Amino acid sequence: MTQEQPADRHPLTQPVIRLCNDAADVVEQYGETYRDTQAAQLIRAEAGRLTADEATVVVVGEKKRGKSSLINALVGAANLMPVEVDIATSVHVLxxxxxxxxxxxxxxxxxxxxxxxxxxxxxxxxxxxxxxAPYRDDVTSVEVGLPSPMLAEGSRSSTRPASAASSPGTHRSPSRPSAWPTRCCSSYTAAPS
Structure with missing residues (x-):
């Protein structure tokens, strides 16, 4: 079944989605561990995001530079993310x-x-x-939902410390199912309800 391509989508969107789903099938079929199954699910989820009606913005900054404060201000929830002087975020937060x-x-x-x-x-x-060290080293990510007019618009942004951007594998994110080493990392994602 061929799906109509919206006029504003890139002409390669559907072929890329099909390739991602094919890759997920191969990973799932030939994988030997639970982690392989998770990887296949994550590949499919990323492919699905290609057609989502939301925008993504990534904010990169060093530890303790105000990423969580910015998120709190944008969504209108002053105490949503911890922003104490001595507290830093350690996992990817949606x-x-x-x-x-x-x-x-x-x-x-x-x-x-x-x-x-x-x-x-x-x-x-x-x-x-x-x-x-993280308070909970078994947590790989946290998702928060809240009623916010800004979030209802369907924007998505992600904040990561500069160390995560320059050193792959030094942060946790939803695309990394295991508890890999973390340096301060928070992200903010908004999607239509």
Whole structure:
């Protein structure tokens, strides 16, 4: 079945999506571990994002340079992300539009995100200021949903520290299912509800 290509989409969008899905099929068919199955799911998810009606903006900055404060200001939620003087974010955080405030953490080895209390987000995303280690080293990412007019518009942005941009593998993100080493990393994603 051939899908109509919207006029504003690049003519190679559909062929790239088909190639991604074919690659996911191969990874899933010939993979030998749970991690291979996760990789196939992530490839399909990325292919699906090619047709999503949302924009992505990436904000890169060094540790403790105000990325979380910027996210809080943009979504109109002053206390959403931890911004204390001695607190830094340690995992990839997605912030999306949702009808009600909600949060979930993706934990290493889990198939589905685990619901968490929004008031406890800091316990899942932050680093211990005394040790510099994540409070939870089993958390690979956190997704937060909240009713925000800005988020309802369908924009998406991601913030990462400069160290993550220049040193691949030094941060966690949804495309990396395992608990790889982390340096301060937060991201902000907005998608239509």
């Amino acid at each position: 912030v999306r539009h949702a009808p009600h405030l909600r949060a979930a953490a993706l934990v290493t080895g889990a198939d589905e995100p685990m619901p968490i209390e929004p008031a406890d987000i800091h316990r899942y995303v932050a680093m211990d200021p005394a040790t510099g």
